[in-house]
Amino acid sequence: MTHDRILQNVAKHIRLDEVEEERFVSLLGFREVPKKAFLLKEGQLCRSISYVHSGALRAYYMDKEGKDATIMFAISDWWITDMFCFVSECPAMMNVEAIEDSCVFQLSRDKRDGLFREIPKFERFFRILMQNAYTREQLRVMENLSLPAENRYDNFLQKYPRIAEQVTQKQIASYLGITPEFLSMIRKNKSRRPRS
Template sequence: MEHGLILENIAKHITLDDNEVAEFLKLLKKAKIPRRSMILTQGQLCNSIYFVDTGALRAFYLDVSGRESTIMFAIKDWWITDMYCFINALPAMLTIDTIEESVIYQLQKNDLEKLYLTVPKFERFFRILMQNAYIREQLRMIQNLSLTAEERFDIFLNKYPDVANKVKQKQIASYLGITPEFLSMIKRKKRKS
């Protein structure tokens, strides 16, 4: 089934009938995106949310000195966007790029608003998505404040076992809030133990 994964993702929180599924699917845009392609760039109007069908994406912030800070990764069966800017129809603060060739589904904000009217169950679905994202980010912030870099790296490896092999060490380090050199030291220490 072509849309199997995204429909399974939605079915975790709401039940749709055939007409509601059809209404949802007609609003989706599917795209196959090559590796290292940007699907959203900092400063561009953020008017879409994306579902990862295959592949992996990364959202990062680029500061004025050109330093990247990885904010999040999105792997198969995850949603991603610059949430603040998406909700408020603002230019993106983040850039989202593909770590590897990816197949994504795009849902534009105006189509999501239509969906809320035609299939109100989606308000519940996206509320749950937002709550889960908020919880995940709050836990990450607490971990950054209370855990060692080595403990945060272990959590990263458990959360993203496949991603760790696909991304550059500097991207993992920026996600963890440490330097690539310090991450190398942690990895060497792990190999020895």
């Protein structure tokens, strides 16, 4: 398995020399996650952050009634973890499941912390990842509070066209906080409208 893609991801934010690249990749674990298998289950200790080399994953939690709510999707070239639990070293609050056969590179918390000491510029890389994730989630919460479901769906399609192609309508509905039936109604109404 080549590390080119993950190194290109890192290179978007920091420059590494060849020795630093080799050190970084030496710390990564590789894992294949078949469709419907779990990368992380609620209650497990969350010890790693994962880079999606290929495939697609979904992070979700189950409420007391057994209904799931999608927190995020991750497709190739994205990072995923239960961030609160990864940072706090506590059991996971959500599940991370492969929605298609996937391959991930994983970096454990301990190895990440060692990387910060050895190559301090990685602190900048992970800070940028966290800032981007926080910004994305803040905007999502604001949209959920202020926009009708149809607008949220349109925004989802516009922002994440690759994800929309890889996940089910039920999973999109769960992410948007609406029922699959309501999403189906939105989609039918959109298809009936004349195109301008």
